[in-house]
Amino acid sequence: MTRPTMEDVAERAGVSRALVSLVMRNSPKVSDRRRAAVLKAAEELGYQPHVMARSLASRTSTVLGVMVSDLRNAFFADVVEGLDAAARAAGFDLILNTGGRSPARERDALRSLLSFRPAGVVLLSPVAPASAIDAAAGQCAVVLVSRTSRAPGVDTVNDDGEAGAAMAVEHLVALGHRRIAHLDGGGAAGASARRRGFGQAMRANGLEPVVVRSEHTDTAGEKAVRELLCRYAPAELPTALLAGNDFNAVGAISALEEAGFRVPEDFSVVGYDNSSLAALRHVSLTTVDQPRTEMGRLACEALLERIRGERAEPVRHLLHPRLVVRSTTANPRRGSPAHR
């Protein structure tokens, strides 16, 4: 059961342990003859280098720590996929932890990650206090995803929620909508940026931003729409909705249909996230896509730059989202200048 070591390979190949080490790290200063002999012996014994021993001896690490609040959230799962692909390509391995959006659990998770002396850590939408993050940055490279930081030792990768919301507004305005409401995501990650972007874009178009407090769930979307329908006289009703995310949008659509409205004929609805839900033909939701896998890749890249010492100044990635137009948006019937 005990696996062969470098010493075993060396003995079998009739060389020194140091030479085997060189071959394993494929150093150029090994003669072809010896290299072949070592490789053969390693093969025969089924030798695999011991990463931890290597890491200890070389005082370097090929491990990246990842703390994710909740893997069930498809957003994080996608980011981790991107992270994994990039890390693997660079010869790094991921050690993963969940923080559960609880400062205490995050602290434990982070401590556990750091005890591996990783080359860097990625924190996905952490709720930990800035001081904890800065402390971590003193020990290894740190990159934050979906969270900002002003610390010089910390890189960040965020999607541009303002731009995303603005794109949605521009799309709706271009279709002819003038009265557009935003079902906002409350305190959820990214919600405030979207709300800000919505407001700015509306005002930039000379329109009055209408915001209905909501949450990132389908039931909250239904509720918000019912509220909206009560609040306005039929002629004053918005003709388009920008939901906080896709789930919220689907809930909103349900409530609209229940109230006898049709989407997109009577109401246009735009979601946010481009989740697998939005892509369902049955749903076919116009939505804003965040480049999630790309965010993972960039986070990994930022880490690698720091690790390799290629960069010391912080980098702040702000990724541009993309509007995916499907079947829930169209020209307005009511209230558009043409039909007024």
Add this chain to the structure above:
Amino acid sequence: MTRPTMEDVAERAGVSRALVSLVMRNSPKVSDRRRAAVLKAAEELGYQPHVMARSLASRTSTVLGVMVSDLRNAFFADVVEGLDAAARAAGFDLILNTGGRSPARERDALRSLLSFRPAGVVLLSPVAPASAIDAAAGQCAVVLVSRTSRAPGVDTVNDDGEAGAAMAVEHLVALGHRRIAHLDGGGAAGASARRRGFGQAMRANGLEPVVVRSEHTDTAGEKAVRELLCRYAPAELPTALLAGNDFNAVGAISALEEAGFRVPEDFSVVGYDNSSLAALRHVSLTTVDQPRTEMGRLACEALLERIRGERAEPVRHLLHPRLVVRSTTANPRRGSPAHR
């Protein structure tokens, strides 16, 4: 930047490195006075034990390797969540990899995991040949999720797809359905068990099992329904559908509605997985729930039992799924004995 070591703590506390080691592993054979002194020194220096060094010296590992084919798949993400919670509780850490359903990538991923000399590995629905899995089992504890094995050194955790499909059939039969079709998942994970369970349950009720070849996507569900509608005369049409999974079910419902049928009035539809999609009020799909988090927990537990040497014989967990009745199933209108 270089972090304090045990030696530093020992010096500051005025004791030997060995004593610090004992305190860190909170051994009972340390006097209270020394323990306090060591703890204080460690605190002041911000000392954190080096997991890799510990692992190397003690020839034990607190790392569990996890290979998942695709984190984007919510099923796997949920299992990993369960795994993470159980591992953390037991003081283990997860190192994660994706295998991408490619034998070659899986081989690399597995090799990479094993190079950490983990205490055990969890393979989520691997496609690797049995020989590769058995080889891994020679190096550490191995548990397979959503894949069977006959190897004595390998534990398995699977959901009972046969039982799940049978439960769905029983539910439909109890509602009065006699003609039930299964849209099958082809070669997807778990599909064959569901198909088998469907066939057995139908025959056990004296009914003819109708199977339509499909896949685990919504578009495949639509296609399968159109095929079904062509294949049968209106009076002979099934009154209920058991889809391969939730996505497939949603596709099927779309196609049914498009063809002028209503769900559940004209057709009852049952999904499989109880994904977040099924829970949407707009969808409200009757479906079969797999205890995914529990599967992760059990996988971890199986590993821990092996690691602690509490068990040598393989364990084969077959988890019971649960039927979640929502709004897409009802008594049949057409074709039921009462209405014939």
Add this chain to the structure above:
DNA sequence: TCTATTGATTAGAGCGCTCTAATCTTGTAG
């Protein structure tokens, strides 16, 4: 022939920890 010179190989220390065995303290019995 003898030295440089270059390239290939190896000895040996050390990474930060654990673990065994040895040593040092106490407390207690004789």
Add this chain to the structure above:
DNA sequence: CTACAAGATTAGAGCGCTCTAATCAATAGA
């Protein structure tokens, strides 16, 4: 006051590897 057990502490080897510096071999130049 000595003897001895029991408990507390430590020295030192070693986990599997890397890395520096030293050694060795082979070729080229004088």
